[in-house]
Amino acid sequence: MRLLFIGFGTVVQGLSELIIQKQEQLKAEYDLDLTVVGISDMFKGSLYSPNGIDLKQALEAVRNGDLKSLPNQFAGDAPAMIAEADADMMVEATYTDIKTGEPATSHIRAALSRKMHVTTSNKGPVALFLPELKKLADENDVKFLYEGTVISGTPLLNLIRETLAGSHISQIKGILNGTTNYILSEMEEGKPYEEVLKKAQELGYAEAVPDVDVLGWDALAKITILANAVFGVNMKPDEFACEGITNISNEDIARAKAEGKRYKLIGSLKRDDDKVVGRVGPEQIDLSHPLAGVMGATNAVTITTDTLGDVTIVGPGAGRIETGFSILIDIIHAGGKR
Numbered sequence: 001m002r003l004l005f006i007g008f009g010t011v012v013q014g015l016s017e018l019i020i021q022k023q024e025q026l027k028a029e030y031d032l033d034l035t036v037v038g039i040s041d042m043f044k045g046s047l048y049s050p051n052g053i054d055l056k057q058a059l060e061a062v063r064n065g066d067l068k069s070l071p072n073q074f075a076g077d078a079p080a081m082i083a084e085a086d087a088d089m090m091v092e093a094t095y096t097d098i099k100t101g102e103p104a105t106s107h108i109r110a111a112l113s114r115k116m117h118v119t120t121s122n123k124g125p126v127a128l129f130l131p132e133l134k135k136l137a138d139e140n141d142v143k144f145l146y147e148g149t150v151i152s153g154t155p156l157l158n159l160i161r162e163t164l165a166g167s168h169i170s171q172i173k174g175i176l177n178g179t180t181n182y183i184l185s186e187m188e189e190g191k192p193y194e195e196v197l198k199k200a201q202e203l204g205y206a207e208a209v210p211d212v213d214v215l216g217w218d219a220l221a222k223i224t225i226l227a228n229a230v231f232g233v234n235m236k237p238d239e240f241a242c243e244g245i246t247n248i249s250n251e252d253i254a255r256a257k258a259e260g261k262r263y264k265l266i267g268s269l270k271r272d273d274d275k276v277v278g279r280v281g282p283e284q285i286d287l288s289h290p291l292a293g294v295m296g297a298t299n300a301v302t303i304t305t306d307t308l309g310d311v312t313i314v315g316p317g318a319g320r321i322e323t324g325f326s327i328l329i330d331i332i333h334a335g336g337k338r
Protein backbone atom coordinates (compact mmCIF):
# COMPACT_ATOMS: atom_id res chain seq x y z
CA MET A 1 0.00 0.00 0.00
CA ARG A 2 1.46 3.34 -1.12
CA LEU A 3 0.86 6.12 1.40
CA LEU A 4 0.83 9.89 1.06
CA PHE A 5 1.37 12.03 4.18
CA ILE A 6 -0.16 15.52 4.19
CA GLY A 7 1.36 17.19 7.27
CA PHE A 8 4.47 15.77 8.93
CA GLY A 9 3.90 16.96 12.49
CA THR A 10 3.56 15.19 15.83
CA VAL A 11 0.94 12.60 14.80
CA VAL A 12 2.51 11.55 11.50
CA GLN A 13 5.94 11.32 13.10
CA GLY A 14 4.40 8.99 15.72
CA LEU A 15 2.75 6.99 12.92
CA SER A 16 6.10 6.80 11.09
CA GLU A 17 7.78 5.37 14.19
CA LEU A 18 5.04 2.74 14.43
CA ILE A 19 5.36 1.84 10.73
CA ILE A 20 9.13 1.37 11.11
CA GLN A 21 8.70 -0.67 14.31
CA LYS A 22 5.83 -2.86 13.04
CA GLN A 23 6.84 -3.36 9.40
CA GLU A 24 7.50 -7.10 9.71
CA GLN A 25 4.43 -7.72 11.93
CA LEU A 26 2.16 -5.93 9.42
CA LYS A 27 3.51 -8.09 6.57
CA ALA A 28 3.19 -11.33 8.54
CA GLU A 29 -0.25 -10.71 10.12
CA TYR A 30 -2.06 -8.60 7.50
CA ASP A 31 -0.06 -9.14 4.28
CA LEU A 32 0.38 -5.38 4.38
CA ASP A 33 3.50 -3.84 2.89
CA LEU A 34 3.53 -0.08 3.53
CA THR A 35 5.54 2.32 1.37
CA VAL A 36 5.41 6.06 1.95
CA VAL A 37 5.68 7.65 -1.49
CA GLY A 38 5.02 11.29 -0.57
CA ILE A 39 5.31 13.72 2.34
CA SER A 40 3.96 17.26 2.04
CA ASP A 41 4.45 19.68 4.90
CA MET A 42 3.98 23.43 4.86
CA PHE A 43 7.34 24.50 6.34
CA LYS A 44 9.28 21.27 6.87
CA GLY A 45 9.32 20.61 3.11
CA SER A 46 8.01 18.01 0.66
CA LEU A 47 9.36 14.77 -0.78
CA TYR A 48 8.04 12.46 -3.48
CA SER A 49 9.43 9.15 -4.70
CA PRO A 50 7.36 6.42 -6.38
CA ASN A 51 9.93 3.92 -5.06
CA GLY A 52 9.42 4.97 -1.45
CA ILE A 53 10.86 7.48 0.97
CA ASP A 54 13.29 6.38 3.67
CA LEU A 55 11.16 7.08 6.76
CA LYS A 56 14.04 6.72 9.24
CA GLN A 57 15.98 9.32 7.29
CA ALA A 58 12.94 11.64 7.11
CA LEU A 59 12.38 11.39 10.89
CA GLU A 60 16.04 12.06 11.58
CA ALA A 61 16.05 15.07 9.22
CA VAL A 62 12.95 16.60 10.79
CA ARG A 63 14.38 16.15 14.30
CA ASN A 64 17.35 18.22 13.14
CA GLY A 65 15.22 20.85 11.35
CA ASP A 66 13.45 19.98 8.10
CA LEU A 67 13.31 17.72 5.03
CA LYS A 68 14.93 20.20 2.66
CA SER A 69 18.37 18.56 2.44
CA LEU A 70 17.02 15.09 1.53
CA PRO A 71 16.83 13.58 -1.99
CA ASN A 72 13.50 13.39 -3.91
CA GLN A 73 12.42 16.99 -3.26
CA PHE A 74 8.90 17.88 -4.51
CA ALA A 75 8.44 21.49 -5.60
CA GLY A 76 4.65 21.91 -5.22
CA ASP A 77 2.28 22.35 -2.28
CA ALA A 78 -0.15 19.79 -0.78
CA PRO A 79 -2.87 20.18 -3.47
CA ALA A 80 -0.20 19.70 -6.18
CA MET A 81 1.13 16.58 -4.42
CA ILE A 82 -2.41 15.12 -4.11
CA ALA A 83 -3.12 15.88 -7.79
CA GLU A 84 0.09 14.27 -9.04
CA ALA A 85 0.98 11.48 -6.64
CA ASP A 86 0.40 7.83 -7.41
CA ALA A 87 -0.83 6.59 -4.01
CA ASP A 88 -3.43 4.22 -2.52
CA MET A 89 -4.16 6.10 0.70
CA MET A 90 -3.73 9.64 1.98
CA VAL A 91 -3.08 10.47 5.64
CA GLU A 92 -4.45 13.97 6.35
CA ALA A 93 -2.92 15.41 9.53
CA THR A 94 -2.66 19.15 9.08
CA TYR A 95 -3.97 21.51 11.76
CA THR A 96 -7.61 21.47 12.86
CA ASP A 97 -9.86 24.40 11.97
CA ILE A 98 -13.20 23.63 13.59
CA LYS A 99 -14.93 26.62 11.96
CA THR A 100 -14.05 26.03 8.27
CA GLY A 101 -12.48 22.54 8.15
CA GLU A 102 -9.83 23.94 5.80
CA PRO A 103 -7.35 23.28 4.29
CA ALA A 104 -7.95 19.64 5.27
CA THR A 105 -11.41 19.28 3.69
CA SER A 106 -10.11 20.35 0.27
CA HIS A 107 -7.21 17.88 0.60
CA ILE A 108 -9.64 15.08 1.48
CA ARG A 109 -12.10 15.87 -1.34
CA ALA A 110 -9.22 15.90 -3.86
CA ALA A 111 -7.75 12.59 -2.65
CA LEU A 112 -11.13 10.78 -2.56
CA SER A 113 -11.89 12.07 -6.07
CA ARG A 114 -8.58 10.54 -7.20
CA LYS A 115 -9.72 7.21 -5.67
CA MET A 116 -7.34 7.22 -2.71
CA HIS A 117 -8.53 5.89 0.64
CA VAL A 118 -8.27 8.63 3.26
CA THR A 119 -7.62 8.57 7.00
CA THR A 120 -7.52 11.67 9.16
CA SER A 121 -7.15 12.65 12.81
CA ASN A 122 -8.36 16.15 11.92
CA LYS A 123 -11.71 16.91 13.58
CA GLY A 124 -12.60 19.90 11.34
CA PRO A 125 -13.57 18.11 8.11
CA VAL A 126 -15.28 15.25 9.94
CA ALA A 127 -17.35 17.43 12.30
CA LEU A 128 -18.46 19.69 9.45
CA PHE A 129 -18.68 17.49 6.34
CA LEU A 130 -18.84 13.78 7.26
CA PRO A 131 -21.98 12.83 5.24
CA GLU A 132 -20.64 14.56 2.11
CA LEU A 133 -17.15 13.01 2.45
CA LYS A 134 -18.58 9.53 3.08
CA LYS A 135 -20.74 9.86 -0.05
CA LEU A 136 -17.74 10.98 -2.11
CA ALA A 137 -15.74 7.99 -0.80
CA ASP A 138 -18.59 5.60 -1.71
CA GLU A 139 -18.90 7.08 -5.20
CA ASN A 140 -15.19 6.48 -5.72
CA ASP A 141 -15.25 3.02 -4.14
CA VAL A 142 -12.69 3.94 -1.45
CA LYS A 143 -12.76 4.28 2.35
CA PHE A 144 -12.93 7.45 4.41
CA LEU A 145 -11.77 6.63 7.95
CA TYR A 146 -11.31 8.89 10.98
CA GLU A 147 -10.73 6.81 14.13
CA GLY A 148 -8.31 9.40 15.54
CA THR A 149 -10.80 12.26 15.56
CA VAL A 150 -12.55 11.05 18.74
CA ILE A 151 -10.35 10.10 21.74
CA SER A 152 -7.37 9.35 19.47
CA GLY A 153 -6.10 5.76 19.45
CA THR A 154 -8.62 4.52 22.00
CA PRO A 155 -10.81 2.77 19.45
CA LEU A 156 -14.28 4.13 20.26
CA LEU A 157 -15.54 4.40 16.68
CA ASN A 158 -14.35 0.91 15.76
CA LEU A 159 -15.82 -0.47 19.00
CA ILE A 160 -19.22 0.94 18.08
CA ARG A 161 -19.05 0.18 14.35
CA GLU A 162 -17.58 -3.33 14.50
CA THR A 163 -17.56 -4.85 17.94
CA LEU A 164 -21.03 -3.65 18.95
CA ALA A 165 -22.48 -4.30 15.48
CA GLY A 166 -26.18 -5.21 15.71
CA SER A 167 -26.75 -3.37 19.00
CA HIS A 168 -29.21 -0.52 19.20
CA ILE A 169 -27.38 2.40 20.78
CA SER A 170 -29.62 4.86 22.61
CA GLN A 171 -27.06 7.03 24.39
CA ILE A 172 -23.38 7.98 24.26
CA LYS A 173 -21.94 9.96 27.11
CA GLY A 174 -18.34 10.70 27.95
CA ILE A 175 -15.29 12.63 28.96
CA LEU A 176 -14.08 13.61 25.51
CA ASN A 177 -11.45 16.19 26.42
CA GLY A 178 -8.36 15.33 28.46
CA THR A 179 -7.27 18.90 29.17
CA THR A 180 -10.46 19.87 30.99
CA ASN A 181 -10.58 16.55 32.84
CA TYR A 182 -7.02 17.20 34.05
CA ILE A 183 -7.98 20.72 35.16
CA LEU A 184 -11.10 19.56 37.05
CA SER A 185 -9.13 16.69 38.67
CA GLU A 186 -6.43 19.09 39.92
CA MET A 187 -9.01 21.66 41.09
CA GLU A 188 -10.47 18.96 43.34
CA GLU A 189 -7.20 19.19 45.32
CA GLY A 190 -8.12 22.82 46.07
CA LYS A 191 -5.78 24.38 43.48
CA PRO A 192 -7.20 27.47 41.73
CA TYR A 193 -8.22 27.32 38.04
CA GLU A 194 -5.55 29.78 36.81
CA GLU A 195 -2.72 27.87 38.51
CA VAL A 196 -3.92 24.52 37.13
CA LEU A 197 -4.38 25.94 33.62
CA LYS A 198 -0.79 27.26 33.70
CA LYS A 199 0.47 23.80 34.73
CA ALA A 200 -1.61 22.20 31.94
CA GLN A 201 0.02 24.58 29.46
CA GLU A 202 3.50 23.74 30.81
CA LEU A 203 2.75 20.01 30.45
CA GLY A 204 1.61 20.53 26.85
CA TYR A 205 -2.02 19.52 27.62
CA ALA A 206 -3.42 22.99 26.93
CA GLU A 207 -2.67 25.49 24.16
CA ALA A 208 -1.43 29.04 24.90
CA VAL A 209 -4.97 30.15 23.95
CA PRO A 210 -6.94 27.43 25.75
CA ASP A 211 -10.44 28.33 24.46
CA VAL A 212 -10.87 25.26 22.24
CA ASP A 213 -10.58 23.03 25.31
CA VAL A 214 -11.91 25.06 28.27
CA LEU A 215 -14.95 26.47 26.41
CA GLY A 216 -15.93 22.96 25.31
CA TRP A 217 -15.41 23.42 21.55
CA ASP A 218 -13.14 20.36 21.17
CA ALA A 219 -15.74 18.14 22.90
CA LEU A 220 -18.44 19.77 20.76
CA ALA A 221 -16.62 18.76 17.56
CA LYS A 222 -16.37 15.21 18.91
CA ILE A 223 -20.06 14.85 19.79
CA THR A 224 -20.92 16.17 16.33
CA ILE A 225 -18.69 13.50 14.77
CA LEU A 226 -20.26 10.81 16.99
CA ALA A 227 -23.82 11.97 16.19
CA ASN A 228 -23.21 11.83 12.45
CA ALA A 229 -21.05 8.68 12.45
CA VAL A 230 -23.06 6.57 14.89
CA PHE A 231 -26.62 7.84 14.45
CA GLY A 232 -26.36 8.60 10.72
CA VAL A 233 -27.71 12.15 10.98
CA ASN A 234 -26.38 15.29 9.31
CA MET A 235 -25.95 17.69 12.22
CA LYS A 236 -23.60 20.66 12.62
CA PRO A 237 -21.76 21.72 15.81
CA ASP A 238 -24.02 24.76 16.29
CA GLU A 239 -27.06 22.48 16.72
CA PHE A 240 -25.77 21.38 20.16
CA ALA A 241 -25.70 23.40 23.38
CA CYS A 242 -22.12 23.94 24.56
CA GLU A 243 -20.71 25.17 27.86
CA GLY A 244 -17.13 24.80 29.07
CA ILE A 245 -15.60 24.61 32.55
CA THR A 246 -14.75 28.28 33.13
CA ASN A 247 -17.76 28.86 35.41
CA ILE A 248 -16.89 25.96 37.76
CA SER A 249 -15.26 27.08 41.01
CA ASN A 250 -13.32 25.13 43.66
CA GLU A 251 -16.34 25.67 45.92
CA ASP A 252 -18.69 24.04 43.37
CA ILE A 253 -16.34 21.05 43.18
CA ALA A 254 -16.11 20.74 46.99
CA ARG A 255 -19.91 21.00 47.36
CA ALA A 256 -20.45 18.25 44.77
CA LYS A 257 -17.89 16.04 46.52
CA ALA A 258 -19.68 16.45 49.85
CA GLU A 259 -22.81 15.12 48.11
CA GLY A 260 -21.00 12.05 46.69
CA LYS A 261 -20.63 13.54 43.22
CA ARG A 262 -17.83 14.79 40.95
CA TYR A 263 -17.87 17.48 38.26
CA LYS A 264 -16.93 16.29 34.77
CA LEU A 265 -17.15 18.05 31.41
CA ILE A 266 -19.54 15.68 29.66
CA GLY A 267 -20.40 15.38 25.99
CA SER A 268 -23.65 13.48 25.59
CA LEU A 269 -25.94 12.28 22.81
CA LYS A 270 -29.33 10.66 23.09
CA ARG A 271 -31.43 9.06 20.38
CA ASP A 272 -35.21 9.34 20.79
CA ASP A 273 -36.93 7.71 17.79
CA ASP A 274 -35.44 9.54 14.79
CA LYS A 275 -34.31 12.56 16.76
CA VAL A 276 -30.80 13.01 18.16
CA VAL A 277 -30.22 15.50 20.97
CA GLY A 278 -26.92 16.31 22.58
CA ARG A 279 -24.93 18.79 24.57
CA VAL A 280 -21.54 19.56 26.06
CA GLY A 281 -21.41 20.92 29.58
CA PRO A 282 -20.26 20.33 33.16
CA GLU A 283 -22.27 17.66 34.98
CA GLN A 284 -22.20 16.30 38.51
CA ILE A 285 -21.62 12.56 38.10
CA ASP A 286 -22.46 10.13 40.87
CA LEU A 287 -19.25 8.61 42.28
CA SER A 288 -20.59 5.11 41.56
CA HIS A 289 -20.66 5.82 37.78
CA PRO A 290 -17.62 4.50 35.83
CA LEU A 291 -16.95 7.99 34.38
CA ALA A 292 -16.53 9.50 37.86
CA GLY A 293 -13.33 7.56 38.55
CA VAL A 294 -11.61 8.73 35.35
CA MET A 295 -9.07 11.33 36.45
CA GLY A 296 -6.30 13.37 34.82
CA ALA A 297 -5.93 13.64 31.03
CA THR A 298 -7.62 10.27 30.38
CA ASN A 299 -10.79 10.03 28.28
CA ALA A 300 -13.76 7.66 28.72
CA VAL A 301 -17.08 7.04 27.04
CA THR A 302 -20.14 5.05 28.16
CA ILE A 303 -22.29 3.60 25.38
CA THR A 304 -25.83 2.51 26.27
CA THR A 305 -26.90 -0.51 24.21
CA ASP A 306 -29.97 -2.76 24.09
CA THR A 307 -27.76 -5.85 24.15
CA LEU A 308 -25.19 -5.28 26.91
CA GLY A 309 -26.60 -2.33 28.81
CA ASP A 310 -23.80 0.15 29.49
CA VAL A 311 -20.35 -0.44 28.01
CA THR A 312 -17.54 1.95 29.04
CA ILE A 313 -14.24 2.36 27.20
CA VAL A 314 -11.39 4.21 28.95
CA GLY A 315 -8.07 5.27 27.41
CA PRO A 316 -5.75 8.01 26.21
CA GLY A 317 -7.30 10.82 24.16
CA ALA A 318 -4.15 12.40 22.73
CA GLY A 319 -0.45 11.86 22.19
CA ARG A 320 2.12 11.28 19.45
CA ILE A 321 2.10 7.47 19.42
CA GLU A 322 -1.53 7.15 20.56
CA THR A 323 -2.90 9.27 17.70
CA GLY A 324 -0.36 7.81 15.27
CA PHE A 325 -1.79 4.42 16.23
CA SER A 326 -5.33 5.58 15.39
CA ILE A 327 -4.13 6.24 11.84
CA LEU A 328 -2.42 2.85 11.69
CA ILE A 329 -5.73 1.18 12.69
CA ASP A 330 -7.39 2.88 9.69
CA ILE A 331 -4.56 1.92 7.31
CA ILE A 332 -4.86 -1.74 8.38
CA HIS A 333 -8.65 -1.62 7.94
CA ALA A 334 -8.29 -0.13 4.46
CA GLY A 335 -5.53 -2.36 3.16
CA GLY A 336 -4.80 -5.29 5.45
CA LYS A 337 -5.95 -8.87 4.90
CA ARG A 338 -6.78 -11.04 7.89
Ligand SMILES: NC(=O)c1ccc[n+]([C@@H]2O[C@H](COP(=O)([O-])OP(=O)(O)OC[C@H]3O[C@@H](n4cnc5c(N)ncnc54)[C@H](OP(=O)(O)O)[C@@H]3O)[C@@H](O)[C@H]2O)c1
Binding pocket: 006, 007, 008, 009, 010, 011, 012, 040, 041, 042, 043, 044, 045, 078, 093, 094, 095, 096, 103, 121, 122, 123, 148, 149, 152, 317, 318, 319, 320, 323
Ligand atom coordinates in the same frame (compact mmCIF):
# COMPACT_ATOMS: atom_id res chain seq x y z
N1 LIG B 1 -1.41 15.54 18.74
C1 LIG B 1 -2.45 14.87 19.19
O1 LIG B 1 -2.38 14.24 20.26
C2 LIG B 1 -3.74 14.83 18.42
C3 LIG B 1 -4.81 14.05 18.91
C4 LIG B 1 -5.99 13.96 18.16
C5 LIG B 1 -6.09 14.66 16.97
N2 LIG B 1 -5.06 15.44 16.54
C6 LIG B 1 -5.22 16.16 15.26
O2 LIG B 1 -4.35 15.60 14.29
C7 LIG B 1 -3.87 16.61 13.39
C8 LIG B 1 -2.34 16.64 13.44
O3 LIG B 1 -1.94 16.94 14.76
P1 LIG B 1 -0.43 17.17 15.16
O4 LIG B 1 -0.37 17.14 16.64
O5 LIG B 1 0.44 16.25 14.36
O6 LIG B 1 -0.22 18.67 14.66
P2 LIG B 1 1.14 19.38 14.28
O7 LIG B 1 2.27 18.80 15.05
O8 LIG B 1 0.87 20.85 14.37
O9 LIG B 1 1.34 18.97 12.77
C9 LIG B 1 0.58 19.48 11.72
C10 LIG B 1 1.50 19.58 10.52
O10 LIG B 1 0.74 19.95 9.38
C11 LIG B 1 1.53 20.88 8.64
N3 LIG B 1 0.65 21.69 7.81
C12 LIG B 1 -0.20 22.66 8.20
N4 LIG B 1 -0.85 23.15 7.12
C13 LIG B 1 -0.40 22.47 6.04
C14 LIG B 1 -0.70 22.51 4.66
N5 LIG B 1 -1.60 23.36 4.16
N6 LIG B 1 -0.03 21.67 3.83
C15 LIG B 1 0.90 20.81 4.32
N7 LIG B 1 1.21 20.73 5.63
C16 LIG B 1 0.57 21.55 6.48
C17 LIG B 1 2.28 21.67 9.69
O11 LIG B 1 3.38 22.23 9.06
P3 LIG B 1 4.44 23.24 9.74
O12 LIG B 1 4.50 22.98 11.20
O13 LIG B 1 5.67 22.87 9.04
O14 LIG B 1 3.86 24.55 9.47
C18 LIG B 1 2.62 20.60 10.71
O15 LIG B 1 3.85 19.97 10.45
C19 LIG B 1 -4.50 17.92 13.87
O16 LIG B 1 -5.65 18.17 13.08
C20 LIG B 1 -4.88 17.64 15.32
O17 LIG B 1 -5.98 18.39 15.75
C21 LIG B 1 -3.89 15.52 17.22
